[in-house]
Amino acid sequence: MIGFILARLGKSAAILVAIVALNFLLIHAAPGDPAAVMAGEAGASDEKFLAQLRTQFGLDKSLPEQMALYMKGVLTLDLGYSYRQQMPVADLIFSRLPATLLLTFSAFAISLVLGTLAGVLASARVGSWADTLISTAALIFYATPLFWVALMAVILFSVTLDWLPGFGYETVGAGYTGLRRVLDIAEHLILPALTLGLFFMAVYMRMTRASMLEVRGLDFVKTARAKGLAPRTILWRHVFRNAMLPIVTLAGLQAGQLVGGAVLTETVFAWPGIGRLMFEALAQRDYNLLLGIFFISAAMVLLFNLITDVAYRVVDPRIRAS
Amino acid sequence: MSEPVLSVDHLTIKLPAGADRPYAVEDVSFDLKRGEILCIVGESGSGKSMSAHALMGLLPEGVAPVAGKILYAGVDLLTLSETDLRDMRGRKIAMVFQEPMAALNPLMRVEDQIAEVFEAHGLHTPQERRTRAVKLLEEVGIPDPPKAAKAFPFQMSGGQRQRVVIAMALALEPEVLIADEPTTALDVTTQAQILHLIRALQRRRGMSVMFITHDFGVVAEIADRVAVMQSGQVVETGTATAVLGAPQHAYTRKLLAAIPKLAAGQGRRATKASPLLQVSGLNKTFRTSHGLFGRSERVVRAIDQVNLTLFEGETLGIVGESGSGKSTLGRCLVRLIEPDTGTVTLAGVDMAHLKGEALRAARKTIQMIFQDPYASLNPRMTVGRIIADGPIAHGVPKAEALAKAAELLSLVGLDSSALARYPHEFSGGQRQRIGIARALALEPRVIIADEAVSALDVSIQAQVLDLLADLKQRLNLSLVFITHDLRVAATICDRIIVMQKGRIVEMGETHDIFTRPQQDYTRLLLDAIPGRSMDEAAVAAAAR
Numbered sequence: 001m002i003g004f005i006l007a008r009l010g011k012s013a014a015i016l017v018a019i020v021a022l023n024f025l026l027i028h029a030a031p032g033d034p035a036a037v038m039a040g041e042a043g044a045s046d047e048k049f050l051a052q053l054r055t056q057f058g059l060d061k062s063l064p065e066q067m068a069l070y071m072k073g074v075l076t077l078d079l080g081y082s083y084r085q086q087m088p089v090a091d092l093i094f095s096r097l098p099a100t101l102l103l104t105f106s107a108f109a110i111s112l113v114l115g116t117l118a119g120v121l122a123s124a125r126v127g128s129w130a131d132t133l134i135s136t137a138a139l140i141f142y143a144t145p146l147f148w149v150a151l152m153a154v155i156l157f158s159v160t161l162d163w164l165p166g167f168g169y170e171t172v173g174a175g176y177t178g179l180r181r182v183l184d185i186a187e188h189l190i191l192p193a194l195t196l197g198l199f200f201m202a203v204y205m206r207m208t209r210a211s212m213l214e215v216r217g218l219d220f221v222k223t224a225r226a227k228g229l230a231p232r233t234i235l236w237r238h239v240f241r242n243a244m245l246p247i248v249t250l251a252g253l254q255a256g257q258l259v260g261g262a263v264l265t266e267t268v269f270a271w272p273g274i275g276r277l278m279f280e281a282l283a284q285r286d287y288n289l290l291l292g293i294f295f296i297s298a299a300m301v302l303l304f305n306l307i308t309d310v311a312y313r314v315v316d317p318r319i320r321a322s
Numbered sequence: 323m324s325e326p327v328l329s330v331d332h333l334t335i336k337l338p339a340g341a342d343r344p345y346a347v348e349d350v351s352f353d354l355k356r357g358e359i360l361c362i363v364g365e366s367g368s369g370k371s372m373s374a375h376a377l378m379g380l381l382p383e384g385v386a387p388v389a390g391k392i393l394y395a396g397v398d399l400l401t402l403s404e405t406d407l408r409d410m411r412g413r414k415i416a417m418v419f420q421e422p423m424a425a426l427n428p429l430m431r432v433e434d435q436i437a438e439v440f441e442a443h444g445l446h447t448p449q450e451r452r453t454r455a456v457k458l459l460e461e462v463g464i465p466d467p468p469k470a471a472k473a474f475p476f477q478m479s480g481g482q483r484q485r486v487v488i489a490m491a492l493a494l495e496p497e498v499l500i501a502d503e504p505t506t507a508l509d510v511t512t513q514a515q516i517l518h519l520i521r522a523l524q525r526r527r528g529m530s531v532m533f534i535t536h537d538f539g540v541v542a543e544i545a546d547r548v549a550v551m552q553s554g555q556v557v558e559t560g561t562a563t564a565v566l567g568a569p570q571h572a573y574t575r576k577l578l579a580a581i582p583k584l585a586a587g588q589g590r591r592a593t594k595a596s597p598l599l600q601v602s603g604l605n606k607t608f609r610t611s612h613g614l615f616g617r618s619e620r621v622v623r624a625i626d627q628v629n630l631t632l633f634e635g636e637t638l639g640i641v642g643e644s645g646s647g648k649s650t651l652g653r654c655l656v657r658l659i660e661p662d663t664g665t666v667t668l669a670g671v672d673m674a675h676l677k678g679e680a681l682r683a684a685r686k687t688i689q690m691i692f693q694d695p696y697a698s699l700n701p702r703m704t705v706g707r708i709i710a711d712g713p714i715a716h717g718v719p720k721a722e723a724l725a726k727a728a729e730l731l732s733l734v735g736l737d738s739s740a741l742a743r744y745p746h747e748f749s750g751g752q753r754q755r756i757g758i759a760r761a762l763a764l765e766p767r768v769i770i771a772d773e774a775v776s777a778l779d780v781s782i783q784a785q786v787l788d789l790l791a792d793l794k795q796r797l798n799l800s801l802v803f804i805t806h807d808l809r810v811a812a813t814i815c816d817r818i819i820v821m822q823k824g825r826i827v828e829m830g831e832t833h834d835i836f837t838r839p840q841q842d843y844t845r846l847l848l849d850a851i852p853g854r855s856m857d858e859a860a861v862a863a864a865a866r
Contacts (some may be wrong), residue, residue, distance in 0.1 A: 219424035228412035
């Protein structure tokens, strides 16, 4: 197992370097650069000012030179400097990362746990009113655009009912500390986390239901019944454990989006996370910041792919042996 | 014999609406006596398996008993609540299933799956359960039981897994054991071992065994009494000697007559003609490497230095157990698998080294019939298109190819109205006929039949074998017939090659192989054929 993890880590590092190089080239293939955007915003478009900005940002060097410099920086974990925000990229990212991870992990946990449970319930009572209700709800969540759900949730729970705060990370200026602050953040978290989690909850539910129904028809479930086992034991020990394999795959895919997948939700709920930072950086051609965020996202995807593969090995002895 | 342990009394089981008949089982009665092995024999769809599942209360959804009783210890099992049934399952009546590969939970250790039987009935401490699991594994003859107990099912062979399933069924010393085709998925030598084991356990424990099978050879090996089922009804019951020796019902006689006889091919001598296909020094090794650096490499020599010759107009059998390389060899001959080294010379052309257009052209000469008639025909293509596809690919105009397809259909005994229909509208035997027509469409000189009749019921099997023999005569074909079933090989083959672990163990004329086998492995295979006593009795009867 440890050998496997080490081998995979080595492979992941190589892939990460390739991704960084590819990102760098792609981003420079797009028209415009930060100097042009800044000059445009300043209203001064004379060549001299542009050239001066480019020298300052290091954009006057040739592309291979710039790339070499950037790659060298990344390898020493220096993600560069954002000239727009006047801050090191790493500092910017790490100031925003906790908020995003809090949001996306909550959404991940909610969708995984509730979606899977709903799927098990629906499959155990297939054809009943409970199954119909769960399946219909899942279809609605699956089909409705995320931003619309978010806006409607704000209108209903925040504006009309006034139960929950509609935007932000915490109550600004309240100066809460300790437990009171935790509760305040949790209150702010509910709507965006639920909104973000709904889509995947529906996907987990549908997949769990289908997978459970498939496994339920397999021979070893009949063997288990012939032993005289109780239905509940058969459901969890035999059917669910075997039905979990595709769910692990899907969870790995979703977990890979933990950093970059919340742009829309963060924007609607004014959540101060990476997603909004990335959106702004894109609009401003803030190359270093964008590349930094891409780097973190890619690292996250690779990390969760590895975790998924390890999870497979834990769940399925057949993979462990091969 | 003594009183019945279990009696099925006028049982009728209803099928869901839309099935091909209203009842799976209709007005069926039979007794299982104490300490006997009762074989329920029948072809697929005869209702034999449904009757067994009804005893356990394990009928599929939508299928339910509507009349009759199943009496066990004075109680009608059909009236029991699910809770009472559950208590009885495993404790009083236990079951062994057909597919040992699928009957065990792939994610649980063997000992946990056995211990579960005790757990289900609230018996013993967890420690005690594990000790007993190891003991049971020992009783069913698994080597190194403590180690096997810790293994996962995928680490065991099919025969070992079936032993585990049997151990689970025996755990609570049930009075009745139901075995639903327990050896059908196993190799012939493994089958012989499992039959022996069931027989020995039944004697040691005085159990009553209800043994479901489609194979009269197995019946001859194991049965005390026999019940023959056809389309949901019991047509004949009696002692094994009576039913096998002097069958009363026409259907039983038909089934017995359809069993390929070991003596059938034994009088035949191959006529020496010119060699058509010559294989020399053929090798194929499969490597599976794991991980980034491929440290743990598994190497399987699927074909190991194989030399053989197929003469014009002969049928050459390739027999062996699973993993012997017989199917890989067949696929190498038609280049569905690329051999590593060696030559396959067909009518003077080396097939093994052809490329591109030349290979495509040469492939016309050698065609294949596959094992599973359900999987080998594209379900979204009409039968006409399936048959005509090959000729069309070789440049025959479509109309002409379809006309030819109609001819071929009548040649294999199907109506030309089949052209416009889809494979799912046909039975297994009919589909295999379509598969044969497809292989014939390119007018090949050699046909490779890979387990072409293994998936078919015995009466259908006999028809398809007759068809193949007839076509071979009429079209001057040469046949390579790959099979695990020595009975089938004895009926159709002129010469036989015995394979084991990728190598040819023995090669010779069918008669010699069956009467004077030279190698131990061949003898082992021959001894394992179920129901040899039937053939010997038949030979003795013929001699009188």
